[in-house]
Amino acid sequence: MPRPRSLTTADLAAAALAVLDRDGLSGLTMRAVAKELHVATMALYRYVPDRDRLEVLVVDQVLGGVDLSVPPGDWRDQLRALLDRMRVAVTAHPAAVPLLMRHRQSAAATLHIIEAMLGVLAAAGFTGRDRVLAQRTVIGYLLGFLQNEHYAALAGPGTAAMAELAAAEFPYLTETAAEARRLGPAAEFHGGLDIVLRGLTLPES
Known part of the structure; x- marks a missing residue:
């Protein structure tokens, strides 16, 4: 089975912001961001520990x-x-x-x-x-x-x-x-x- 593609911080931030803009704050979940990136939810935890860290990435992106x-x-x-x-x-x-x-x-x-x-x-x-x-x-x-x-x-x-x-x-x-x-x-x-x-x-x- 091929190894999942590597994600950059920019990838994560852009995906999280896209989810936030489209679905609002309540829609910003690890599952939703993983779906935006076309990866499994558990794979996302290799890069960020939790939603709190996703939120920080969004602020930095904005x-x-x-x-x-x-x-x-x-x-x-x-x-x-x-x-x-x-x-x-x-x-x-x-x-x-x-x-x-x-x-x-x-x-x-x-x-x-x-x-x-x-x-x-x-x-x-x-x-x-x-x-x-x-x-x-x-x-x-x-x-x-x-x-x-x-x-x-x-x-x-x-x-x-x-x-x-x-x-x-x-x-x-x-x-x-x-x-x-x-x-x-x-x-x-x-x-x-x-x-x-x-x-x-x-x-x-």
Whole structure:
């Protein structure tokens, strides 16, 4: 009987991402990925120990191509560029959002992105506690936005329903929901990020 073909990490990652994109997070199983690769399920365990490792490979596949170079100029613009590149990469694979949150401290791609962000903050003058808070604040904004965009439907039926409430009872809610329906995801992301970045101030010397 011929020996099963050897698989590369790239093969595994691409197959796992294809399953995730097609079948969603619940469909990402060792059996499904093995089927995608046309190998027996048990053969897959020669390369990865469990689904958890498959998930890490997916995160690396989604974010591994993010450009880590920073444009010249203001540190806020540099952070904005890195965060927007992450958003665009994840938007192409929305089912990966929970995995990004779960493995952000273990996937190599996320570690490299965080390192790039910390480098921007360090060069700007953030140190110690201030750097910790600044980095976690911007990452928290990104993760929260991605969840809202892909799992709460920013301009979906819920927003539409709020816009149709009785204006006499909910004047601010109806007005704001109507405005929200006119915002695209990119405009909302950049507008909110601008607010966050304006709130970050360099530590006093």
